[in-house]
Amino acid sequence: MDIAQLIQNNDKKFMDALLRQCLNGKLEMKKLFNELSRLLQNSPNAYLPTIKTLASCLNDISSRNPLYSNFVSSLITIVIMQNLHHSDITGFGELLSGCIELLWRSQDRSLSILTTKRVFRAIMDVEGVLGVLISEAPSHQCLERILFNFNMIDRIEREKLFKAVDVIMALIDKCTEHDDVAIKLSECKACSSLIETLKDYQSKERTLLVTNNTLPPMLDEMDTLNSNHQCATSTIINRSIFLSIQDEQYFTLLNMKIPQKVSDLSKILQALELRKINSFRDLIKSLPCPNCHKNALAYFCPSKYLSLLEEEYEEFAYIGGASKAPECLFRLPFEFDDNDNLGPWDVLLSEDTIEDIRQLKSTRVIETVTKKLGQISSGEWEKYKFKPINQCHSVPIYMIEIPGNENLKILWQVDYGFSIRKYSFTQLIKVWAITAVPEKMKEMLENLEMTHKLYTAEHSHMCTTRRIGQDGFILPITFEGEEVIKSSGDKLCDSQLDDEKLIEIHKMLITNKFTPISTKFFQALAKGGSDFTFQVSKLEYEFINHPTSAIVIGRSGTGKTTCIVFRLIASYLENQNYEVSSSHKNDENSRGYYKRQIFITESNNLCRRIKGYFKRLKESVMFAEKKLSKAQFRNIDMTDKKKNDVGLILDNDDDEIPNSFRQLTDEHFPLFITYKNFSKMLLGTYEIDVQELISQQKVDKDNENEEKFRFSSTISDTSLNFVDYETFITKYWPHLSDHYRQTLDGELVYSEFSVIKVSDYR
Numbered sequence: 001m002d003i004a005q006l007i008q009n010n011d012k013k014f015m016d017a018l019l020r021q022c023l024n025g026k027l028e029m030k031k032l033f034n035e036l037s038r039l040l041q042n043s044p045n046a047y048l049p050t051i052k053t054l055a056s057c058l059n060d061i062s063s064r065n066p067l068y069s070n071f072v073s074s075l076i077t078i079v080i081m082q083n084l085h086h087s088d089i090t091g092f093g094e095l096l097s098g099c100i101e102l103l104w105r106s107q108d109r110s111l112s113i114l115t116t117k118r119v120f121r122a123i124m125d126v127e128g129v130l131g132v133l134i135s136e137a138p139s140h141q142c143l144e145r146i147l148f149n150f151n152m153i154d155r156i157e158r159e160k161l162f163k164a165v166d167v168i169m170a171l172i173d174k175c176t177e178h179d180d181v182a183i184k185l186s187e188c189k190a191c192s193s194l195i196e197t198l199k200d201y202q203s204k205e206r207t208l209l210v211t212n213n214t215l216p217p218m219l220d221e222m223d224t225l226n227s228n229h230q231c232a233t234s235t236i237i238n239r240s241i242f243l244s245i246q247d248e249q250y251f252t253l254l255n256m257k258i259p260q261k262v263s264d265l266s267k268i269l270q271a272l273e274l275r276k277i278n279s280f281r282d283l284i285k286s287l288p289c290p291n292c293h294k295n296a297l298a299y300f301c302p303s304k305y306l307s308l309l310e311e312e313y314e315e316f317a318y319i320g321g322a323s324k325a326p327e328c329l330f331r332l333p334f335e336f337d338d339n340d341n342l343g344p345w346d347v348l349l350s351e352d353t354i355e356d357i358r359q360l361k362s363t364r365v366i367e368t369v370t371k372k373l374g375q376i377s378s379g380e381w382e383k384y385k386f387k388p389i390n391q392c393h394s395v396p397i398y399m400i401e402i403p404g405n406e407n408l409k410i411l412w413q414v415d416y417g418f419s420i421r422k423y424s425f426t427q428l429i430k431v432w433a434i435t436a437v438p439e440k441m442k443e444m445l446e447n448l449e450m451t452h453k454l455y456t457a458e459h460s461h462m463c464t465t466r467r468i469g470q471d472g473f474i475l476p477i478t479f480e481g482e483e484v485i486k487s488s489g490d491k492l493c494d495s496q497l498d499d500e501k502l503i504e505i506h507k508m509l510i511t512n513k514f515t516p517i518s519t520k521f522f523q524a525l526a527k528g529g530s531d532f533t534f535q536v537s538k539l540e541y542e543f544i545n546h547p548t549s550a551i552v553i554g555r556s557g558t559g560k561t562t563c564i565v566f567r568l569i570a571s572y573l574e575n576q577n578y579e580v581s582s583s584h585k586n587d588e589n590s591r592g593y594y595k596r597q598i599f600i601t602e603s604n605n606l607c608r609r610i611k612g613y614f615k616r617l618k619e620s621v622m623f624a625e626k627k628l629s630k631a632q633f634r635n636i637d638m639t640d641k642k643k644n645d646v647g648l649i650l651d652n653d654d655d656e657i658p659n660s661f662r663q664l665t666d667e668h669f670p671l672f673i674t675y676k677n678f679s680k681m682l683l684g685t686y687e688i689d690v691q692e693l694i695s696q697q698k699v700d701k702d703n704e705n706e707e708k709f710r711f712s713s714t715i716s717d718t719s720l721n722f723v724d725y726e727t728f729i730t731k732y733w734p735h736l737s738d739h740y741r742q743t744l745d746g747e748l749v750y751s752e753f754s755v756i757k758v759s760d761y762r
Contacts (some may be wrong), residue, residue, distance in 0.1 A: 096133070456487060
């Protein structure tokens with residue numbers, strides 16, 4: 001009878017006898033383990049319990065047995081390591097954990113270390129296994145002990161260790177159950193990004209030391225070469241480092257000094273790697289997690305687990321799960337940033353509140369206000385004694401005083417809306433006033449109470465429902481589905497209000513724009529910024545981040561222009577950041593193309609307004625991007641800032657726009673023009689008379705019964721404008737930018753016109 005038949009009954013007495021024969025040298029160990037490995041590979045569900053029984057029998061064997069260590073090590077390396085592709089089978093993690101514990105009971109410490117290193121390396125080499133094991137309780141405990149209790153974290157190759165960190169980061173980032181380690185996760189992400197950036201930077205700088213001539217030098221050239229090499233090395237290590245704004249923000253988040261020279265890179269990289277490993281210790285403690293385990297299984301074996309995960313997700317979404325945010329192509333310059341280290345509540349400022357802040361005496365007062373808003377965002381309202389002033393009202397209103405600032409108070413409430421930060425409809429904070437003027441506060445309070453009476457019952461419910469978290473924190477509630485109707489138009493029309501009051505209430509309910517608080521916002525505001533990107537709806541945000549071209553249709557006042565301008569500024573700033581980082585490279589050909597955007601409208605007035613708004617937005621961003629210390633921020637003169645505001649309003653930047661596209665430079669873009677000017681530019685550049693074409697279309701419309709004649713005349717007309725390959729290469733191709741002429745083939749470009757032509761006729 002073979003081994004398979006003997007152990008199929010999973011009899012512990014037989015297993016014990018089999019084990020003792022191996023340890024007494026009467027049965028060849030390798031033969032046994034090879035057979036067990038084969039059985040487990042072919043029938044994991046049938047033989048995994050048997051192997052677990054065999055391993056459990058080792059608890060009754062003395063670890064002093066000379067063959068004990070080899071037996072356990074072989075069980076791990078031959079049976080378990082060769083079957084890691086069965087890690088998803090229930091009980092596999094428990095088997096691994098038990099065997100590792102048995103191994104470290106043995107007297108052979110060097111074999112324990114060697115075997116543990118081998119098994120960890122094997123786990124990392126099989127895609128998806130670490131995620132499955134680390135997210136499940138028994139094997140998670142085992143891996144945590146391997147890394148930290150057995151101090152294997154210092155013995156494992158750095159490459160494997162950092163790969164493990166990345167796996168756990170991805171698991172936690174995808175799961176919604178780990179708010180407690182959000183800060184550590186952000187730090188770990190920052191470390192990973194900076195390590196990649198700096199290593200790439202370091203690698204590119206090193207290539208500068210390599211000469212183009214690969215032939216060995218002559219003897220009389222050696223002294224000169226050595227001198228030149230030392231000079232080049234000295235120049236490179238003292239070269240300044242240019243980092244992106246995002247990388248600088250990462251260093252700020254980590255509270256680390258930004259490297260200034262290439263010579264600083266080695267020490268900074270070591271510090272970042274150590275910081276990443278330390279963050280890893282905290283992240284691994286947030287596991288095991290059932291949700292993470294399901295995601296890990298779906299990644300490990302999609303064909304087996306993904307359908308189950310999708311069914312569960314549909315059920316989860318039905319009962320109130322979170323929406324998945326689309327890929328974020330652009331970031332609005334003044335949206336919430338993780339580096340602001342605010343609490344779980346989004347805090348939004350009304351237009352009147354922003355004007356109130358402008359009237360504050362100094363940046364020190366702004367700093368005090370910012371601190372108080374941070375306390376509101378934290379949700380620790382009991383700790384800071386934030387209590388509503390209208391206990392009997394359906395929607396609570398809060399008024400808190402800022403000590404030491406002459407009766408300065410903040411008026412705020414809990415409301416409901418779309419959060420870019422969470423990509424969901426959630427509770428959030430709306431601040432209506434920050435003022436020390438009693439009359440103004442009283443009027444705003446009256447208007448706010450009137451506004452709440454116009455809320456729908458569903459909206460009121462969403463503002464009043466409470467969620468108490470750990471330690472008594474009040475946390476925002478996330479709601480599924482589409483946005484609810486917030487106010488009743490009928491109630492507003494039926495209300496006994498005079499026209500002036502009606503306009504005020506209408507503004508509070510519908511037209512008021514709210515700006516999320518952030519470090520960039522307060523810095524730009526203090527330095528004279530006059531306009532900021534504000535909170536947008538979910539639909540608007542989806543358009544701004546739409547990955548391809550889009551046609552937006554909607555009636556007046558639905559946010560079409562807002563979407564276009566915000567997408568334009570976000571795209572412009574992203575391109576500017578790319579240009580800055582590219583310009584730091586020595587190779588001129590590495591510089592990316594400049595994105596040229598055009599805003600065209602029929603209205604002269606709208607064109608002028610949008611151009612001015614964009615300029616003020618850009619100026620506010622410039623104020624925000626300049627890093628300031630606390631001392632520098634406090635020394636900003638608010639009086640000078642107000643004078644600058646006046647200058648901004650009076651400044652009328654009406655640059656002359658040429659009547660030809662060929663005369664435009666990068667400085668003209670983004671270009672804001674009317675349709676009339678656009679038509680002139682088409683005429684001046686390509687001799688296309690738009691007005692004549694429109695007139696011709698009207699004539700064609702009137703003569704639509706003469707279809708045959710019109711068709712033949714159209715053919716003869718278009719033949720006059722036909723561009724053949726020779727005409728294209730000699731007249732048009734030289735006028736395209738250097739970037740396109742260097743990276744594209746003119747003949748290939750011309751051949752693609754036929755595709756466009758066919759698509760057009762379809």
